[in-house]
Amino acid sequence: MSLGSPLKRVDAEAKVTGHARYTDDHQMHGMRYAKYVRSPLAHAYVTAIDTYAALALPGVEAVFTYQDVPELRFPTAGHAWSLEPAKRDVADRQLLTQHVRHYGDGVAIVVARDALTAERAAALVEVVYQELPVIATAQGALAPDAPLIHPEGNTLKKSEISANQPKEAISSADFQLSAHFQTPVIQHCHMEGVTCFAYMEQPDHIVIVSSTQIPQIVRRTVAQALGMPWSNIRVIKPYIGGGFGNKQDVLEEPMAAFLTQKMGGIPVKVELSREECFFASRTRHAFSIDAELGLNHDGILTGYQLNVLSNTGAYASHGHSIASAGANKISYLYPRSAFGYSALTHYSNYPAAGAMRGYGAPQVAFALECLLDDAAEKLSLDAVDVRLLNAARSGDINPVNHKKIYSAGLVECLEKGRELFEWNARKAACKNQTGDLRRGVGVACFSYGSNTYPVGVEIAGARMLLNQDGTVNLQIGATEIGQGSDTVFAQMAAETLGIPFEHIRVISTQDTDITAYDPGAFASRQSYVAAPAVMQAASELRSKILAHAELISHQPQWGLTLLNGNVVMAAQPEMVLMSVAEVSMHAYYHQEIGAQLLAEISHKTTTNPPAFGCTFVDLSVDIPLCKVTINKIINLHDSGRILNPQLAEGQVHGGMGMGIGWALFEEMIIDEKTGVVRNPNLLDYKFPTIMDLPDLDCAFVETYEPQSAYGHKALGEPPIISPAPAIRNAIRMATGVSINTLPITPKTLFAEFVQAGLIRE
Amino acid sequence: MSLGSPLKRVDAEAKVTGHARYTDDHQMHGMRYAKYVRSPLAHAYVTAIDTYAALALPGVEAVFTYQDVPELRFPTAGHAWSLEPAKRDVADRQLLTQHVRHYGDGVAIVVARDALTAERAAALVEVVYQELPVIATAQGALAPDAPLIHPEGNTLKKSEISANQPKEAISSADFQLSAHFQTPVIQHCHMEGVTCFAYMEQPDHIVIVSSTQIPQIVRRTVAQALGMPWSNIRVIKPYIGGGFGNKQDVLEEPMAAFLTQKMGGIPVKVELSREECFFASRTRHAFSIDAELGLNHDGILTGYQLNVLSNTGAYASHGHSIASAGANKISYLYPRSAFGYSALTHYSNYPAAGAMRGYGAPQVAFALECLLDDAAEKLSLDAVDVRLLNAARSGDINPVNHKKIYSAGLVECLEKGRELFEWNARKAACKNQTGDLRRGVGVACFSYGSNTYPVGVEIAGARMLLNQDGTVNLQIGATEIGQGSDTVFAQMAAETLGIPFEHIRVISTQDTDITAYDPGAFASRQSYVAAPAVMQAASELRSKILAHAELISHQPQWGLTLLNGNVVMAAQPEMVLMSVAEVSMHAYYHQEIGAQLLAEISHKTTTNPPAFGCTFVDLSVDIPLCKVTINKIINLHDSGRILNPQLAEGQVHGGMGMGIGWALFEEMIIDEKTGVVRNPNLLDYKFPTIMDLPDLDCAFVETYEPQSAYGHKALGEPPIISPAPAIRNAIRMATGVSINTLPITPKTLFAEFVQAGLIRE
Structure with a gap:
């Protein structure tokens, strides 16, 4: 079996030996x-x-x-x-x-x-x-006398979502809570500029x-x-x-x-230089969120309302899509609760914000998961219990788009995480703390779609060409950008074809004049939307190989199958009739019959199942030093079937690292008066290095998504979403202070602790 | 209509502006x-x-x-x-x-x-x-005590062809003639090394x-x-x-x-430097040919026998294929005559010989067309008449491979050429000449296959991809090397698709990891063997476009057709329903239906019809100066339907120029004792320039080959074959001297004229 194995990346050697050309x-x-x-x-x-x-x-x-x-x-x-x-x-x-x-x-x-x-x-x-005059904030942009950044006005777009009358649902709850949240402008800091x-x-x-x-x-x-x-x-x-x-x-x-x-x-x-990347490429949108929810004493989340102001900077780029997608992606999380969401995206004289891993979901989830945590605490409910009670389950209907959720492993993620993390024991250890060093545990959840449908058209293409030596060249429209997609496509092709993984050669370069159409790498879509194209192309090529094997062997192709690079008898798979290489050589070089065996499929996807997951974190806060130390952090993911555990872990580790960076370190410091970016370089912009990160643990709950070609769902972006609210919730448990502004740097902590009376200025 | 028009090369602008990258x-x-x-x-x-x-x-x-x-x-x-x-x-x-x-x-x-x-x-x-010891010739190579150039011996291969008992056919004729012919080692001298x-x-x-x-x-x-x-x-x-x-x-x-x-x-x-190209790439094989034929008084060629010694030099390269292919290609010419052919290819210590335009046919045709001409002269038969009498006609069967000849325009070529060239008048002007400057006319014919089948496997591939703007990217396995194949493929695609020629974008680069398989550019095969792949791929893409147009328009696709880049009503083609671009945009970007429209075909060809043609030449020989001046030369070609008259002319002009070079100028001077190449550069190796060439005329006889996708046959190599024997025959008419060694340089003429007593040493 190729799928499900921790196979080595197809580009691993090319990259570590320097053969890969950028x-x-x-x-x-x-x-x-x-x-x-x-x-x-x-x-x-x-x-x-x-x-x-x-x-x-x-x-x-x-x-x-x-x-x-x-x-x-x-x-x-x-x-x-x-x-x-x-x-x-x-x-x-x-x-x-x-x-x-x-x-x-x-x-x-x-x-x-x-x-x-x-x-x-x-x-x-x-x-x-x-x-x-420089406009830095929503207040500035939306002021009646604000100078126009673009002739059409400073408001890019507004939108509203409402499911199951959130206002009524919230006010009818036993308990209401509201708060304001603010997220920073950050930059992607990809290694290659x-x-x-x-x-x-x-x-x-x-x-x-x-x-x-x-x-x-x-x-x-x-x-x-x-x-x-x-x-x-x-x-x-x-x-x-x-x-x-x-x-x-x-x-x-x-x-x-x-x-x-x-x-x-x-x-x-x-x-662009690294400096230019900071202010002249794109950033993550700063969101300013007013959040409100209703919670019953039994832990039922009756409803929640999030009102977002999204600062897109000087140019639209992805603009309002980020704010609206963030809500869509998170709408699977607590589908039985009423949900209200309003968003306004405005221009400012900040560098243009665009897409960044998570695409609005981290900001939205931060507000929701922090507010829910605070409310649970107020009602003396366990943070895990309250989430288990409201979490999406298979068969639930998304309240916004009314799509049925077929696979939902969020409950299992929370349960497995509670056990692996030893939540109860760790939480018990945090009770009745005094002194400078205090410990806390936190949890947060997320949901995330597997592509952009129905907002965007989801189309992908795959082409396969059988080489003379029985290997297969796989050309794919979807773009490998480091995430490992080429490897899982090779696994899919090997699996469906019945040839060894090592016999798949992926053409990693996309060329729009030649490569089958695919819009690209985003929305954690690649493995999901390209899979049907790969599967169909592989099936077609497999059929052609078997049909040609019949021409050679006169054995009806219906009695043949492919296994491990050989044509074998379907009823007796140990019986090898001939190798795929032999079939290929005959098809290429027989004087009269056969042809080069190849297949190409362009396919549109019209399903979009959600992935789920959560983060558990245990941390210590040194109150006088305003310093947070993470003792343990674990992400749990339901991304359907895990195609390659090693690559999946890699994605989770990377996402968690970025999530911790967003929570505790990263911020583009922009002067509100002048709009000047003060730290456009990797010395002054604090990006977590390996020295700043704890061990990153992860575990998977493997569901099987029936709408998916190979049972899998999104994994690329999800790991970044839940670390920040989990960390913030653990800090609150440790210190009693609800910090609603990211990043939670020593400077932020100092201000908050002074305000809370924990330390003096 | 795209096919048959003198359309500009698709790479013309890229090449003249320097954008084309070599x-x-x-x-x-x-x-x-x-x-x-x-x-x-x-x-x-x-x-x-x-x-x-x-x-x-x-x-x-x-x-x-x-x-x-x-x-x-x-x-x-x-x-x-x-x-x-x-x-x-x-x-x-x-x-x-x-x-x-x-x-x-x-x-x-x-x-x-x-x-x-x-x-x-x-x-x-x-x-x-x-x-x-250095081996230069067949005699040296085949001597019993010859040192071995390769451990397997100095004979690479021997072969024999015999059709209709040539020995008996020759001896039963009214008249027999035999002679020995020798052709030189030459080099290709392509512009790019x-x-x-x-x-x-x-x-x-x-x-x-x-x-x-x-x-x-x-x-x-x-x-x-x-x-x-x-x-x-x-x-x-x-x-x-x-x-x-x-x-x-x-x-x-x-x-x-x-x-x-x-x-x-x-x-x-x-x-490689130009010098190295001469001695360390490949050359044209020197053939040493003993030829014999039988001719009746009425002009019937009863039979002919050619015995060839082919010098392949130090390494096999194409080796014996050249000698055997030369016979196969020429075997269509006089198919009702008995034909015997033996060939031996031997190693020597000359630079390795390989493929060169004509692939053995120029050498074989030289011997046959010179000997036939001499025999006709001996029997006082007109050189055109004797060829008309024996030339292939539609319905003839090739005596060697027993394939039926469907299209044969050789008789029409000879007749049209006789008229255009004013053969009778010019010939009459050559009678009873005296003096130093003498004039002669000559004619010679050829036949040539359209690919390598059944010797080689003939396979070709084409892939088409509809762009959003209604243009089509055409990727083709066949390699454009300057001959213009990309342009005719674009014409074919435009014709079958029903879109303008300008809307076809040919991907001129072949990449073996990606491009559909095709062995390459040789044997004048490209336009013939790739045409069925192009035609099928275009038909498939056209069907997909019409099927999607039905999805948009709800008009049954069977009532629709494509014309000039539009979907039109088949019964009323002026009625435009929508453009192909509109269909494409819908297929790409509709949220649920459609896909990228594309088609790819790999196809094997199992037919190989012959092209025919002839050269007429009028020249003057200055006997004391040993100088030949061509007054007029015209090539006539039956290559089936002419796909692009301008490109076809270009091919003919180029081939005629090379044919004249082979006849009168080119020779690698290799020291027989030492094997040293004396003139490995374009200063000492006399290659005809524009100053050395007369106006090159050509004309086509358009037949329609029913085995061909678009009615066409080979054209790339044929133009090189018949100029040399026609020139040599004209020199004989002018001077009475049969010169059987190429090239006919002043040095050769001097020796021959001295021997014939025309001049004194």
């Missing part, structure tokens, strides 16, 4: 380098620009300003196109701008023979700005090589940005060193394409 | 360069080799000698694999050799940081040779980028040379600047693959 490993003859001229002001209008000195610098080949770019606005969100104009992303961006909307917004760009010259020349471009280059291979054909999660969407968007037919753009995605949603945005590809077009087709590279 | 345009980070240590002796044994000084040169990274290469022998011929071991090519080559078999044979190779250093280091490798580089993208996966006609065969052969599974090798063919059969051999790819493997996967480039 975007920056690709060189081209005559490549030119581009560097932006960026505004030092967060809100301004350019009144004059002088490129003379920059152009005079030896090695500089061109300078383009906002005056030179197409008068076309384009969207950048990594969403598949929609046939309905109202569902399309907001097109609010040009390649360069005269109206500066955030610190570091690009007003001009220099192309030179080397990157250093380009950078020096960029500093020589003289720009005169007319300063405008934002980088791409473009060149032309025909006068009307632009090729872009990019570190992107979404090559097909990049293709479409570049065409929109340059006003060309979509098929004039070709996007190639080589190996990629992480994206976490930042590369689910169209970032520098339109600029690279524009520049090569302007420069006659020579290759032009646009690579 | 192998040498690809750079890779850290690329290393390799240069051979080559033997100055043509036959020798290395007794000692010292690499110390070479390794000590700064910048040199490695030196490998014959002691370091795998103990594996591999073939290099560009033939599809055969399931029958006896039909496989001779594996007589290692990567480097201790037994030097030709001038410039490689005994060691240097890898350095730049090509110049590698070259300097190669000169520092000290080699001690034990000299062996032999070049490739290799690197590894996984520890077991070697990627080779090469200027090759046969990426799939390179893949297999490199695997054989390195003892690896075939699927471990990946070959990518970018744009390519001509091959003419030289790149139908596996040349430097195994070496590049070996070197990158040895160097841990870093890119290593092996690029």
Whole structure:
């Protein structure tokens, strides 16, 4: 069995030996380098620009300003196109701008023979700005006299969800609780930065090589940005060193394409520095949430209402999708409770926020799981018990989209976690504490969808080609970005074909001119939505192999099957008739019969089951030092059938690490008055390293999702969601202080502890 | 109508603007360069080799000698694999050799940081040779005491063909004639030299980028040379600047693959200089032919016998296939005459001969068409009449393979040519000439197959993918090498799909990991064998488009058709229902129905109809100056339906130019005693330039071949065949001297004219 085994990643050796080639490993003859001229002001209008000195610098080949770019606005969100104009992303961006909307917004760009010259020349471009008032918050953006960041207004979108009359449900409960929550602006900090280059291979054909999660969407968007037919753009995605949603945005590809077009087709590279990644790519949305719930004495959550203000920064990017998706994804968690949700996404003069692992769910779950925990505590209910009582169970109906939940392992996750974590014993040890060092335990839950349907169209493709030696090349539209999808696709193909896992060769590069269509890596969708395509293609190829085996052997194919790379008798599988390699050689090279055996499937998915899970954490708080030490943390996941336990663990560990970072460390410090980003680098932006993290434990509850090709559900994003509220809840248990603002840094703790009278200022 | 129109090449703009990227345009980070240590002796044994000084040169990274290469022998011929071991090519080559078999044979190779250093280091490798006797000719090779060039003996292979008892047919004729013919060693002189580089993208996966006609065969052969599974090798063919059969051999790819493997996967480039191309790639076989025929007074060719000695040089390469294919290809020409053919291919210490445009047919046709012409003259028969009498006609059966000839336009070619050329008038003007300047006219015919079936397996693949904007990406296994195949495939696809030619985007790069299998560009096979795959894939895609149009429109698909990129009513084609782009957008982006529309076909061809044609030439011979001036030359071709008249003309012009070069100019001068190549460069090797060539006329007789997907037959190689015998026949008419040795240079003419008493020494 290939599925379910902890098989080694197909790209493991290529990556550890350095054979894997990333975007920056690709060189081209005559490549030119581009560097932006960026505004030092967060809100301004350019009144004059002088490129003379920059152009005079030896090695500089061109300078383009906002005056030179197409008068076309384009969207950048990594969403598949929609046939309905109202569902399309907001097109609010040009390649360069005269109206500066955030610190570091690009007003001009220099192309030179080397990157250093380009950078020096960029500093020589003289720009005169007319300063405008900076908008940092919802209050600022929505004020009646607020200056407009975009002509359409500062409100990007509003939406409301209501299921089972939440207002009434809450007020009818035994107990009501409300609170305000605030989450920070953070950055993805993927190991490989934002980088791409473009060149032309025909006068009307632009090729872009990019570190992107979404090559097909990049293709479409570049065409929109340059006003060309979509098929004039070709996007190639080589190996990629992480994206976490930042590369689910169209970032520098339109600029690279524009520049090569302007420069006659020579290759032009646009690579952002780490600093630029912070303020000129995308961030996670800061949410400001007013939350309210009703809880009965018996622990029944009658209903909850969350009102979100989402700060999307200077450009829409994914904009309101994040706020609305966060609610959708979490709506599976307590499906028998009434649920109200309102959200407003507004522009500000902050760097543009976009997609990031979890896509709104971490923020929403933080508010819900903290408030529920506080309410349970007030009613002296056990935090696990109250969740067990309200948690989704198989057969429940999602109150928002009315879809039936077939597989729900959340109860089992909580029960298994309670046992593995020794919740009761640990909780008992936290009672009646005094002294400076106090211990607490916390728990939090989440639910998360397995793709974007029905909001987005879910389509995936797989192509298989049988090699002469019996191995199979698997080409897949879905993009491997480090998460391990190529490996599980190889496992799926091996399983359905009946050949060894080692005989599957995955083509890891996507090329939009060639590879079957798939919108890309996001929404934890890949293994779910590509599986039916892989399964169908493998079934078709398997049938072709058996049909050709019949031509050779004259044994009816219905009595044959494939096992471990051989054609065997179905009724007696130890009886090997011939190898798949022999079938393949005959099919390729017989003079008259046969052909190359291959299969390709493009498939749309119209189901979207939720994954579930929870985090248990045990931590100590040193109150005078305002220091949190995690003693133990464990994530439990119901992601359906686990396709590869080793890779699944890797995803969980990575997500937990990011979740802890969001809870305790990370924050982009942006000056509210000026919009200047104060810590755009990995020295001043505190990102947890291996030294900052405890041992990360995880366990799985394997359900089998019947809507899924191989029984599995989402796993990529979920692990990031529940650590933060679990940690915050444990801190409350330890200290009695409910901290509703992330990150819970020593500085935050100090302020909260002073306010709570635990320490003096 | 797309087919039959003189449409612009799909790669025209990319090539003239410099956007098209060839192998040498690809750079890779850290690329290393390799240069051979080559033997100055043509036959020798290395007794000692010292690499110390070479390794000590700064910048040199490695030196490998014959002691370091795998103990594996591999073939290099560009033939599809055969399931029958006896039909496989001779594996007589290692990567480097201790037994030097030709001038410039490689005994060691240097890898350095730049090509110049590698070259300097190669000169520092000290080699001690034990000299062996040099074998230049069949006589030398077949002598009983001849030293063995390969352990299996100096005879590579012998074969015989006999149809309708040629011996009896010849002796029963009214008149018999015999003669000996000799053709030279020449080189292809493609504009882009032999070049490739290799690197590894996984520890077991070697990627080779090469200027090759046969990426799939390179893949297999490199695997054989390195003892690896075939699927471990990946070959990518970018744009390519001509091959003419030289790149139908596996040349430097195994070496590049070996070197990158040895160097841990870093890119290593092996690029031959023009000099090395001459003696270390491949040449055209020199044939030594004894020919005999029987002709009746009424002009009936009763039979002919050709006995060929083919000199394949130091290594087999295509070896005996050339001699046997030459006979097969020409056997359609006079199918009602008895035909005998024997051939022996032998090794020598000449550079290895391989495939070259015409593949043995030019040599065989030269002997036959010259001898027939001489015989006709002896019997006072008109050269055109005698050919018309014996020429293949529709319904004839090929005497060798017993296949029926469905389309035969040879009679029409001769008749049309006689009229266009004004044969009778020109011929009359050549009577009773005296003086130094004499004029002659000549004619010669050929036949040629449209692929390699049934000798080789004929398989081709095509994949089509409908883009969102209604354009179609066409991926094709067949390799564009300059001949224009990509353009005719686009025409075929447009025709069958019912969309404009401009809407077809051909992926010109073949990648053996991805592209549908096709053995490559040779045997004038591409447009013939790939056409059924293109036609079927287009039909399938068309059906899918119409089926989806029904989903949108609820009009039954059977009442719809595609015209000019639109879905129209079949019964009223002016009535446009929607565009293909609209269908495509709906299929991609509807939330529930549809999918990406695509189709892929792998197809085997089991028919092989012959193309026919002839050359008419009018020339003047200045006897004292031994100078030939062509006054007029015209080729006439029956290649079935002409798919693109402009490209067809281009093929004919190119072939005629090469044919004239072979007739009058080109010869590799190899010292028979030492085996040294005296003129391995384009200064001393006389290749005709535009200044040496007359206006090249051509005309087509369009037949419709019913075995062909679009009615067409071979055209790539045929134009090279008949110019040489036509020129030689015209010289005989002008001077009375039958010159049976090519090339007919002033030097040859001088010797012949002296011997004939026309001039004095």
